[in-house]
Amino acid sequence: MANIFQDASQVSVVNSSLTAVARDQVVRNQVNNIYPLPLQKDPPRMVLRPRSSALFTGQQVYLDMLKNYFSIQNRKGIAPQRTFVIYGLGGMGKTEIALKFAEEIFGQYTYIFWVDATNKDTIFASLKGISSIPDAKKANVDATPGAVLYWIASLSKEWLLIFDNADGEPSMIEKYVPSNNTGDILITSRNPNMRSLTGNKNSIELDGMNMEDAVALLLKRSNLEEGITKPTQEAAERIVSVLFCLPLAVDQAGAFITSGLCNIYEFLELYSEKRKELMDHPSFRGASKYEQTVYGTWELSYKKIESKAKDQANLRDAQTAILIHQIMAFFHHENIMEDIFIRATEKYIMKNSCI
Known part of the structure; x- marks a missing residue:
């Protein structure tokens, strides 16, 4: 039931295809x-x-x-x-x-x-x-x-x-x-x-953004551009400093905040917890600060979705989100067509309306 791509074999993917290589x-x-x-x-x-x-x-x-x-x-x-x-x-x-x-x-x-x-x-x-x-x-x-x-x-x-x-x-x-x-x-x-x-x-x-630009990006990505208070500004500065002002990591942090999974004041505590878990994994020993930071922000989002999958009320949505993440990892990272999701959803609705 959670598989939104089930029976979507006729999905048209323009210039994108699944591959086990890269x-x-x-x-x-x-x-x-x-x-x-x-x-x-x-x-x-x-x-x-x-x-x-x-x-x-x-x-x-x-x-x-x-x-x-x-x-x-x-x-x-x-x-x-x-x-x-x-x-x-x-x-x-x-x-x-x-x-x-x-x-x-x-x-x-x-x-x-x-x-x-x-x-x-x-x-x-x-x-x-x-x-x-x-x-x-x-x-x-x-x-x-x-x-x-x-x-x-x-x-x-x-x-x-x-x-x-x-x-x-x-x-x-x-x-x-x-x-x-x-x-x-x-x-x-x-x-x-x-x-x-x-x-x-x-x-x-x-090698990264300057502090001012990184803070501006985080606030923009978090939908907190308007009416910025001093505590919000200071929280944003602390976050981008920990993320070394790396654009991708800052963008991922903003996406996490704007999704409602936490607010800007809670982010660093959650990030620190998950980053430590990630760095304790053998495959990340000796990882660079870039790898630690980028993978840390990504892992935080993924683990938060996984935790929602344990909640019966959010089970289907969370499992579907995890599945989509896993499938998209095999696609080229640019120009993933909306048509993939539209046609898969239409197929899913048609199938369930006939039950």
């Missing part, structure tokens, strides 16, 4: 690979998919750094292609900064191309998606990586190509960089070696 092997919806920008005199418009999060907070120093590096003023005549690398641990906000930057500088480029660089398959799928845009079709571009890269390199208008989640070796990305002086490259990666493509001067490591 969720990151699934490509994102490739309709979202190109941000076509208007010709001059057209009203400004930019179709952004994936979009930056509505919860995006702060990080202005990084956005300003990117804007300065890629500014029109810094391109004099026929300048060499510019490349910039954002690197750091997962959950630091690399993708979100790249997305926000793409939104804020849309008028500077005729095209902004987005490539999921998780692996060779996702790169190929992204380039294939680019081949389907109107301008590429008009140029009779084949849906092959080589043809798409050649077409991009031949463009006379300025373009920006963003390689997101390029966590492999630099050589993997280097072979997909079009040779053209009218284009620029932005790379997000967990691999610090990716700096070899541009040098230390033209790269930045993300």
Whole structure:
């Protein structure tokens, strides 16, 4: 009864599939690979998919750094292609900064191309998606990586190509960089070696938010932005300090609070208890502060749901929530379709209405 996915075999999953190997092997919806920008005199418009999060907070120093590096003023005549690398641990906000930057500088480029660089398959799928845009079709571009890269390199208008989640070796990305002086490259990666493509001067490591931005994110995620009292502000500061201002951990803490599982004043006590239990597990001995913090906030949410499953009144909902968490762990972490839940729910309702 708790299995909301039961008999939902006809659920349509676009560009996502269960895998026993790793969720990151699934490509994102490739309709979202190109941000076509208007010709001059057209009203400004930019179709952004994936979009930056509505919860995006702060990080202005990084956005300003990117804007300065890629500014029109810094391109004099026929300048060499510019490349910039954002690197750091997962959950630091690399993708979100790249997305926000793409939104804020849309008028500077005729095209902004987005490539999921998780692996060779996702790169190929992204380039294939680019081949389907109107301008590429008009140029009779084949849906092959080589043809798409050649077409991009031949463009006379300025373009920006963003390689997101390029966590492999630099050589993997280097072979997909079009040779053209009218284009620029932005790379997000967990691999610090990716700096070899541009040098230390033209790269930045993300290692957490500043205190002010982290507090703002926590309060926004917790729906406590308005009417902030001094005790609330101080509680938020204590929480983000314990979480080392790591964006993903702060976001998870805010989600936990806004779910009603605890209030902002109770969070640290619960977090400390569960984190100690987690760190006592043999598999977490020697874990970094990043691993301890991120997994600690995640484990807190999961254990709270499990505890609700022991309560008969909440049994079905809690078991269903746990099941959904377990299933979603096998999906690529971006662009999980609402249709999965809608059609599964419709199937579930239809089945039970016939009983």
